[in-house]
Amino acid sequence: MAATTMAQALNRALRDAMTADERVLVFGEDVGQLGGVFRITDGLTRDFGEQRCFDTPLAEAGIVGFALGMAMGGFKPVVEMQFDAFAYPAFEQITSHVAKMRNRTRGHLTVPMVIRVPFAGGIGGVEHHCDSSEAYYVHTPGLKVVTPATVNDAYTLLREAIDDPDPVIFMEPKKLYWSKEDIELRHLDEPLGHAAIRRHGKDATLIAYGPSVPVALQAAAAAAEEGIDLEVIDLRSLVPFDDDTVMRSVRRTGRCVVVQEASGFAGFGAEIVARIQERCFHSLAAPVIRVSGFDIPYPAPMLEHAHLPSVDRVLDAVDRLQFTDEPDHRYLTGAHS
Amino acid sequence: MSHPATDLLPSATPVRYLAEDGTTVDGPAGYTQPSVEELREAHRRMVVGRRFDAQATALTKQGRLAVYPSSRGQEACQIAAAMVLRRDDWLFPTYRDSMAMVSRGMDPVEVLTLLRGDAHCGYDPNAARVAPQCTPLSTQTLHATGLAYAMRRKGTDDAVLALIGDGATSEGDFHEALNFAAVFEAPVVFLVQNNGYAISVPLEKQSAAPSLAYKGVGYGVRSEQVDGNDPVAMLAVLHKAFEHARAGKPFLIEAHTYRIEAHTNADDATRYRDSDEVDRWLDADPLARLEKHLRSIGALTDEDVAAAQAEGEQLAADLRSRMNAEPHLDPMTLFDHVYARPTTQLVEQRDLLATELKAQEG
Ligand SMILES: Cc1ncc(C[n+]2csc(CCOP(=O)(O)OP(=O)(O)O)c2C)c(N)n1
Numbered sequence: 001m002a003a004t005t006m007a008q009a010l011n012r013a014l015r016d017a018m019t020a021d022e023r024v025l026v027f028g029e030d031v032g033q034l035g036g037v038f039r040i041t042d043g044l045t046r047d048f049g050e051q052r053c054f055d056t057p058l059a060e061a062g063i064v065g066f067a068l069g070m071a072m073g074g075f076k077p078v079v080e081m082q083f084d085a086f087a088y089p090a091f092e093q094i095t096s097h098v099a100k101m102r103n104r105t106r107g108h109l110t111v112p113m114v115i116r117v118p119f120a121g122g123i124g125g126v127e128h129h130c131d132s133s134e135a136y137y138v139h140t141p142g143l144k145v146v147t148p149a150t151v152n153d154a155y156t157l158l159r160e161a162i163d164d165p166d167p168v169i170f171m172e173p174k175k176l177y178w179s180k181e182d183i184e185l186r187h188l189d190e191p192l193g194h195a196a197i198r199r200h201g202k203d204a205t206l207i208a209y210g211p212s213v214p215v216a217l218q219a220a221a222a223a224a225e226e227g228i229d230l231e232v233i234d235l236r237s238l239v240p241f242d243d244d245t246v247m248r249s250v251r252r253t254g255r256c257v258v259v260q261e262a263s264g265f266a267g268f269g270a271e272i273v274a275r276i277q278e279r280c281f282h283s284l285a286a287p288v289i290r291v292s293g294f295d296i297p298y299p300a301p302m303l304e305h306a307h308l309p310s311v312d313r314v315l316d317a318v319d320r321l322q323f324t325d326e327p328d329h330r331y332l333t334g335a336h337s
Numbered sequence: 338m339s340h341p342a343t344d345l346l347p348s349a350t351p352v353r354y355l356a357e358d359g360t361t362v363d364g365p366a367g368y369t370q371p372s373v374e375e376l377r378e379a380h381r382r383m384v385v386g387r388r389f390d391a392q393a394t395a396l397t398k399q400g401r402l403a404v405y406p407s408s409r410g411q412e413a414c415q416i417a418a419a420m421v422l423r424r425d426d427w428l429f430p431t432y433r434d435s436m437a438m439v440s441r442g443m444d445p446v447e448v449l450t451l452l453r454g455d456a457h458c459g460y461d462p463n464a465a466r467v468a469p470q471c472t473p474l475s476t477q478t479l480h481a482t483g484l485a486y487a488m489r490r491k492g493t494d495d496a497v498l499a500l501i502g503d504g505a506t507s508e509g510d511f512h513e514a515l516n517f518a519a520v521f522e523a524p525v526v527f528l529v530q531n532n533g534y535a536i537s538v539p540l541e542k543q544s545a546a547p548s549l550a551y552k553g554v555g556y557g558v559r560s561e562q563v564d565g566n567d568p569v570a571m572l573a574v575l576h577k578a579f580e581h582a583r584a585g586k587p588f589l590i591e592a593h594t595y596r597i598e599a600h601t602n603a604d605d606a607t608r609y610r611d612s613d614e615v616d617r618w619l620d621a622d623p624l625a626r627l628e629k630h631l632r633s634i635g636a637l638t639d640e641d642v643a644a645a646q647a648e649g650e651q652l653a654a655d656l657r658s659r660m661n662a663e664p665h666l667d668p669m670t671l672f673d674h675v676y677a678r679p680t681t682q683l684v685e686q687r688d689l690l691a692t693e694l695k696a697q698e699g
Pocket of ligand 1: 433472473474501502503504505506532534535536596600
């Protein structure tokens with residue numbers, strides 16, 4: 001069997017969803033003839049016609065607001081934001097309208113739709129082409145926010161997102177677009193909101209999502225060589241958040257590191273840490289540590305390696321769990337002094 | 338491009354068929370005039386609409402409404418908007434368009450639920466074919482365009498009317514909506530009610546365009562400007578715009594009108610405009626104008642006027658008594674309709690609130 005890339009898996013998910021349901025429409029900037037700048041929509045216009053996959057004028061608020069109207073009219077739009085940092089013009093439409101329509105109308109009007117956002121770094125993109133914007137979306141009630149880390153999840157989470165009755169922000173880790181797996185894509189057909197344990201371990205829990213999952217897995221593999229047995233959780237869904245899987249793991253291991261690419265201050269990792277200390281305090285043998293990007297605007301491409309959490313940085317954090325109370329400010333994030 | 342630019346251009350002066358004293362004037366050709374029956378109906382609705390507006394304003398003074406943005410003076414726009422819609426067309430109103438919604442046949446209490454403050458939207462938009470009243474400026478114009486396109490894709494000839502104020506035409510969403518509507522041939526009509534002010538900011542500080550209707554031309558949207566206090570012209574232009582929209586071409590109308598009251602009951606309009614200006618516009622009153630016209634052609638009697646007023650009183654009395662009843666509010670509903678199924682986090686929070694409420698009772 002030929003290896004499948006995450007980009008191909010996403011393309012397959014769109015194809016299969018469009019085949020399964022006539023109401024599914026794909027639109028955005030350059031998604032037609034070109035197939036999207038990352039080729040996720042490759043061939044959809046050719047195979048499904050311009051009525052099903054089409055280019056729009058270059059206007060992000062327009063794309064999302066128009067999609068909302070189409071969702072009111074019974075279609076299921078799957079729109080592409082070309083890059084994370086170019087989705088901001090659509091932010092008002094997303095937060096004020098897409099997220100709230102069900103609630104504002106007490107369930108009478110729902111706008112199931114998927115907003116695909118290629119996000120995070122590690123691809124050497126120039127300014128405004130890499131951003132970790134997930135915290136903006138997870139903070140908005142009414143939105144679901146998911147991010148795949150594996151090829152099969154790219155497929156199944158996108159299918160589930162399209163089937164979901166609520167609007168979903170689908171965060172695609174750019175640097176994993178070209179990751180490959182030798183697998184048959186499977187549609188799990190379960191509701192969004194389940195984390196996956198990617199590696200079982202007993203000494204500490206690494207919690208990661210999207211682009212950080214491979215980093216956490218590599219760190220766990222390296223730690224294993226030193227005799228440290230790490231569990232790795234891939235959240236898959238940030239909203240809904242799978243408290244159950246996370247808390248069970250941390251109660252068992254008693255130690256935890258949360259890894260994210262985004263800046264640490266007030267980031268999604270902070271929410272995870274807070275939830276863990278509220279629920280697992282008596283099981284904890286060490287403070288929960290965050291490993292994140294620095295609190296800086298996304299750096300120029302030749303410096304991004306210094307910003308992004310590396311395997312070494314994760315391993316250092318794991319060392320810090322072993323278990324002194326001495327302060328070490330090197331990897332504490334979030335201090336605006 | 339499919340249109341020569343001259344086909345898109347609005348008339349040099351606002352379309353008008355009735356002078357302020359109610360006499361007819363020569364307006365542009367190319368518009369079908371509303372029938373006398375239609376004008377009689379418009380008169381009736383304007384009388385009732387004005388009474389509704391006055392009652393809603395009174396309800397703010399009694400503390401029954403949190404806020405009310407009056408549309409007194411804009412009756413010709415509001416009523417014509419409601420009258421040109423067919424049952425299955427959609428209306429996208431703003432906070433100022435309660436009169437149009439009531440005139441569309443909606444229950445006034447449901448219309449005012451937003452402004453009373455017990456829910457964000459007091460009605461079922463699908464049943465009413467009316468979107469929730471929009472507060473963030475001009476965002477609804479994109480929703481209207483998307484829905485219009487969806488309706489065309491489904492093969493109906495229903496159309497959508499998006500209402501918007503003059504200030505809101507400066508927002509980006511309005512421009513994106515015009516562009517999308519033209520590119521996708523969406524059956525949508527944009528009606529700008531230029532009432533002179535965006536809260537306190539007059540039009541000349543808002544836009545340097547000769548008419549807001551010119552904003553359609555650059556996008557390939559046919560546009561027209563109209564005397565927004567002339568009910569005959571409003572109906573004629575809106576009918577033409579809908580004909581156009583149902584054929585897959587969007588249309589932009591700028592209606593020149595005036596907001597007689599302040600922006601809302603909470604605003605102090607004397608800080609930014611003088612009473613002479615208001616008086617001048619009172620002389621251009623759309624209701625008086627139509628009444629004079631209909632009487633002059635023998636199409637309106639004292640009895641007709643009295644009947645319309647009685648209907649308005651009836652509506653106002655009914656509204657007053659129903660708004661006097663305290664709404665029944667259950668805080669537990671806070672957690673409804675956030676998601677199709679509540680997350681575990683919401684279930685926990687709901688339990689917390691239930692415990693708090695129980696403790697308060699006990
Ligand atoms: C995006 C946005 N910015 C600011 C406001 C606050 N605001 C409410 S009404 C208003 C003026 C709108 O004027 P206009 O579009 O002319 O409509 P009118 O109120 O005169 O009907 C402003 C600034 C808002 N509701 N939405």
